[in-house]
Amino acid sequence: MSEMNLESYPPVFRQQSESPHVQDQAQAQSSDLDDIAKESIQEYDPIPLIDLQCLNLDELGEACKHWGLFRLVNHGIPLTLLRQLQDHSKKIFSLSFESKEALVISSPMSYFWGTPALTPSGDSLSRGPQNINWVEGFNVPLGQLSQFQAEDPTIDSFRLLLEEYGRHLARIASTIFQAMVNTLNLNPEQSKSYLSESTGFIRVYRYPQCFVANETWGMEAHTDSSVLSILNQEQVGGFEHFKDDKWFQIEPIPDTLILNLGDMLQAISNDEYKSVKHRVKPNKYGERYSICYFVFPAEGSVIQSSKYKPFTYSDFQAQVQQDIKTIGFKVGLERFRFKQNGSG
Numbered sequence: 001m002s003e004m005n006l007e008s009y010p011p012v013f014r015q016q017s018e019s020p021h022v023q024d025q026a027q028a029q030s031s032d033l034d035d036i037a038k039e040s041i042q043e044y045d046p047i048p049l050i051d052l053q054c055l056n057l058d059e060l061g062e063a064c065k066h067w068g069l070f071r072l073v074n075h076g077i078p079l080t081l082l083r084q085l086q087d088h089s090k091k092i093f094s095l096s097f098e099s100k101e102a103l104v105i106s107s108p109m110s111y112f113w114g115t116p117a118l119t120p121s122g123d124s125l126s127r128g129p130q131n132i133n134w135v136e137g138f139n140v141p142l143g144q145l146s147q148f149q150a151e152d153p154t155i156d157s158f159r160l161l162l163e164e165y166g167r168h169l170a171r172i173a174s175t176i177f178q179a180m181v182n183t184l185n186l187n188p189e190q191s192k193s194y195l196s197e198s199t200g201f202i203r204v205y206r207y208p209q210c211f212v213a214n215e216t217w218g219m220e221a222h223t224d225s226s227v228l229s230i231l232n233q234e235q236v237g238g239f240e241h242f243k244d245d246k247w248f249q250i251e252p253i254p255d256t257l258i259l260n261l262g263d264m265l266q267a268i269s270n271d272e273y274k275s276v277k278h279r280v281k282p283n284k285y286g287e288r289y290s291i292c293y294f295v296f297p298a299e300g301s302v303i304q305s306s307k308y309k310p311f312t313y314s315d316f317q318a319q320v321q322q323d324i325k326t327i328g329f330k331v332g333l334e335r336f337r338f339k340q341n342g343s344g
């Protein structure tokens with residue numbers, strides 16, 4: 001078992017054994033989890049591989065249509081940058097819980113735990129204790145980073161690494177999106193506003209070691225609201241995707257990226273491509289780290305689709321936030337789908 005630095009964990013995650021408090025929370029969730037766990041397949045699924053240096057549009061189209069995600073290689077991010085960012089993230093997560101809270105005060109970044117659902121300003125959306133997700137993270141709106149100079153050297157070098165990483169991710173997302181516009185035969189002019197680099201943000205996550213790993217989620221099943229999401233998971237796996245009514249694990253392969261299609265892309269593609277359902281399993285034996293990038297349509301850009309009422313990403317986000325607050329979960333695209341005619 002790895003050594004734990006409990007002081008660095010948000011208090012809710014500090015139990016070293018199954019305390020009654022955690023058991024209560026876990027029991028509230030367990031019937032849901034039991035249902036899902038039964039379907040879970042404990043084997044790795046070889047997801048499609050896409051080479052960014054020689055993009056094959058047919059393979060890209062197939063991966064988007066049938067999988068909703070793929071592994072990206074030859075992405076052009078210097079491995080030293082990736083390592084530095086991973087090492088720096090670990091260092092920051094190992095600080096005490098209180099220091100992490102203090103670190104982001106008066107910065108555009110926010111620190112959160114227990115849920116990945118945040119308000120547009122980066123605060124956790126309040127949720128009941130029964131759906132605590134075993135995760136903590138930093139939310140980093142890339143567009144606001146350059147105006148911000150931190151006095152604290154730890155956070156300032158973190159900022160510089162994130163900015164550089166963000167530029168690479170923006171390049172990768174634009175290249176892939178452009179290729180998708182071609183495979184889908186979308187109007188290139190209209191599609192320009194469907195992906196805006198300035199909307200990009202990064203989430204750096206740590207999934208604390210978890211002693212009730214069979215009874216809770218690192219991150220519960222969801223689809224991303226983005227156009228595209230690009231993630232890097234370190235050695236400890238736990239990322240799973242849903243395909244053909246089954247859950248599959250995705251093997252962590254160092255230096256590769258996983259690209260997920262989000263809800264906005266599903267709408268833009270008239271449901272030709274699907275946003276992929278995924279989740280993260282917590283780990284009993286060690287901590288898991290991941291770095292995820294999300295990118296969205298330009299502010300005010302109206303998504304025109306044959307399947308959905310015209311809407312902007314802000315309309316979508318407002319609806320998601322309202323649903324999480326009122327009914328406890330995201331309904332997503334179904335809120336915007338045209339009603340079908342007839343009785344069928």
Ligand SMILES: O=C(O)CCC(=O)C(=O)O
Pocket residue numbers: 116203205219224231233239278279280290291292
């Ligand atoms: O941590 C991961 O690997 C996935 C995170 C994720 O799915 C999300 O932030 O939407």
Ligand SMILES: [Fe+2]
Pocket residue numbers: 222223224229278
């Ligand atoms: Fe996600």
